[in-house]
Amino acid sequence: MKISELASLLAGARLDGDESVELTGIQTDSRKVRPGDLFICLPGHAADGHDYAAKAVAQGAAALVVEREVGEKVPTLHVKDSRLAMAILANRFYDYPSREFKVIGITGTNGKTTTTYIIDKLLTDHGARTGRMGTIEMKIGSETFPVQNTTQEALALQHNFRRMRDQQADYCIMEVSSHALQMGRVKGVRFRTAIFTNLTQDHLDYHGSMEEYRAAKGLLFSRLGNEYASDAGSRQFAVLNGDDPASYYYQSLTAVEVLTYGIDKPADFQATDIRVTSRGTEFKLTAFGEEETILLKLIGKFNVYNALAAIAAAWIEGVPLSSIKKSLSELSLIEGRMEPVDEGQSFSVLVDFAHTPDGLENALTTVREFAEGRILTVFGCGGDRDKTKRPLMGAIAARYSDYVIATSDNPRSEDPSAILEDVRPGIVREAGDAKGYILLPDRREAIRKAVEMAGPDDVILIAGKGHETYQIIGGTTHHFDDREEARNAIKEKKS
Ligand SMILES: CC(=O)N[C@H]1[C@@H](OP(=O)(O)OP(=O)(O)OC[C@H]2O[C@@H](n3ccc(=O)[nH]c3=O)[C@H](O)[C@@H]2O)O[C@H](CO)[C@@H](O)[C@@H]1O[C@H](C)C(=O)N[C@@H](C)C(=O)N[C@H](CCC(=O)O)C(=O)O
Ligand SMILES: Nc1ncnc2c1ncn2[C@@H]1O[C@H](COP(=O)(O)OP(=O)(O)OP(=O)(O)O)[C@@H](O)[C@H]1O
Ligand SMILES: N[C@H](CCC[C@H](N)C(=O)O)C(=O)O
Numbered sequence: 001m002k003i004s005e006l007a008s009l010l011a012g013a014r015l016d017g018d019e020s021v022e023l024t025g026i027q028t029d030s031r032k033v034r035p036g037d038l039f040i041c042l043p044g045h046a047a048d049g050h051d052y053a054a055k056a057v058a059q060g061a062a063a064l065v066v067e068r069e070v071g072e073k074v075p076t077l078h079v080k081d082s083r084l085a086m087a088i089l090a091n092r093f094y095d096y097p098s099r100e101f102k103v104i105g106i107t108g109t110n111g112k113t114t115t116t117y118i119i120d121k122l123l124t125d126h127g128a129r130t131g132r133m134g135t136i137e138m139k140i141g142s143e144t145f146p147v148q149n150t151t152q153e154a155l156a157l158q159h160n161f162r163r164m165r166d167q168q169a170d171y172c173i174m175e176v177s178s179h180a181l182q183m184g185r186v187k188g189v190r191f192r193t194a195i196f197t198n199l200t201q202d203h204l205d206y207h208g209s210m211e212e213y214r215a216a217k218g219l220l221f222s223r224l225g226n227e228y229a230s231d232a233g234s235r236q237f238a239v240l241n242g243d244d245p246a247s248y249y250y251q252s253l254t255a256v257e258v259l260t261y262g263i264d265k266p267a268d269f270q271a272t273d274i275r276v277t278s279r280g281t282e283f284k285l286t287a288f289g290e291e292e293t294i295l296l297k298l299i300g301k302f303n304v305y306n307a308l309a310a311i312a313a314a315w316i317e318g319v320p321l322s323s324i325k326k327s328l329s330e331l332s333l334i335e336g337r338m339e340p341v342d343e344g345q346s347f348s349v350l351v352d353f354a355h356t357p358d359g360l361e362n363a364l365t366t367v368r369e370f371a372e373g374r375i376l377t378v379f380g381c382g383g384d385r386d387k388t389k390r391p392l393m394g395a396i397a398a399r400y401s402d403y404v405i406a407t408s409d410n411p412r413s414e415d416p417s418a419i420l421e422d423v424r425p426g427i428v429r430e431a432g433d434a435k436g437y438i439l440l441p442d443r444r445e446a447i448r449k450a451v452e453m454a455g456p457d458d459v460i461l462i463a464g465k466g467h468e469t470y471q472i473i474g475g476t477t478h479h480f481d482d483r484e485e486a487r488n489a490i491k492e493k494k495s
């Protein structure tokens, strides 16, 4: 593609140099540039891509996109906002891939990953080809790939959409983080359905306030229905959690048809008669005059919400309730979400990804519903992330557990003990001296301690890392897997 063709998409841009230069790829990281690429200079959080323009050119970059002068001799497109330019140019370069399959986007504080997996199962069982993107991995065709972010940057996103399209995908089911919406990573993506799970506290380090966090998620809904409004073949939908007050706000932002789901208030997809056990969850589903009893291996009332959101998305695609029921009964557990570690021990161990106050409360109240013995909770709070959630999570752990072991969860650049000192006041405020607790920065020691303490029928909840196989301490990423650690500790205890 010629640089002039890309330049013509931006009325406020100025192209200096040879307009006929052919581009074979686009990169934003100088280390990945190959001869013939367009290098887009992005101002970042840790570095500034403009400082790497010379390196990119030395590696063969055929042209540049810049916000300021960098003094290189290759054709250069001057723009006001290179991040927005990236979204627009990448969409064109990869030929608007999200117009050729249906993108189902899920936002919300908790439940995004879980909901993408459920929708994937419902649609593939119905014969659709799906791609999936989110926190754990990306799926294209039958292959999965590791990811760095829950929602990828616009360039990688459009490139991977193109790969999905080339594999004849009918759908891409993707998590849309608030960071991504705020940073414009999904600008230009055409969503078939946008789903909202819930809004509770997280990421206040980044968004500043709950109002701004709520507004960031709103960008997914406010953009729906603004294009192709007259094209009946490409209808768009919003699926909202009727039990979450933020849904009223999102409803007011969107121009498309809204379907609701919920438990407490009347909704289009309504669950009643919920029964949670340690083996699964059962509920009665009512939707548009139809009724089905749904069985899930996933445990917890919160997973009923995730299932309802997924059911609504599948219903929109024409999947009948009888097929939905069958698929849900076959759905396997999702990695790191209430995942049991079973070495034949007399107590239970569950590894879960709860890393927000609401997530931890949901995980613990679920365990409370079936625990016959004590609940021992191992959890931590990420470093360089929302500090205000630390005492809140401490209080929740103390409220619902019999013993709390606070430990490290990716301390990053922070002092692990200092993070735990932020957690402590919450535990003390909630439980005083009534319940035992310990602050143990070494997560391996923390897991060992819980396993040593556990007696028959006790339940250990190890929260925060779920599927993660690393622990970030300082600038170093060490291999660390809660499931492996728990397994080893149980074996040690037995011998
Ligand atoms: C704060 C943030 O969002 N950072 C993201 C961002 O990195 P950055 O802005 O820091 O980039 P940078 O290192 O400053 O570099 C700036 C530019 O210089 C370029 N560069 C840099 C060095 C070099 O040698 N050559 C070069 O060209 C870089 O490629 C980049 O284009 O762009 C990177 C590439 O796309 C992202 O991976 C990275 O996410 C980091 C890992 C991150 O932790 N992000 C979190 C906050 C996040 O986005 N989280 C949400 C999930 C939230 C949730 O679900 O709860 C997510 O969607 O992942
Ligand atoms: N609908 C829900 N409401 C509240 N808590 C939930 C819900 N679904 C899952 N959780 C809790 O949150 C944890 C994370 O779930 P999941 O990975 O599905 O969320 P996510 O939104 O993708 O998280 P992230 O923002 O980190 O990508 C689970 O392990 C569980 O403890
Ligand atoms: N998507 C979440 C994941 C947090 C996982 C937890 N293990 C941590 O590192 O804090 C975030 O970026 O806040």
Ligand SMILES: [Mg+2]
Pocket (backbone or CB within 6 Å): 112, 113, 114, 134, 135, 136, 150, 175
């Ligand atoms: Mg996720």
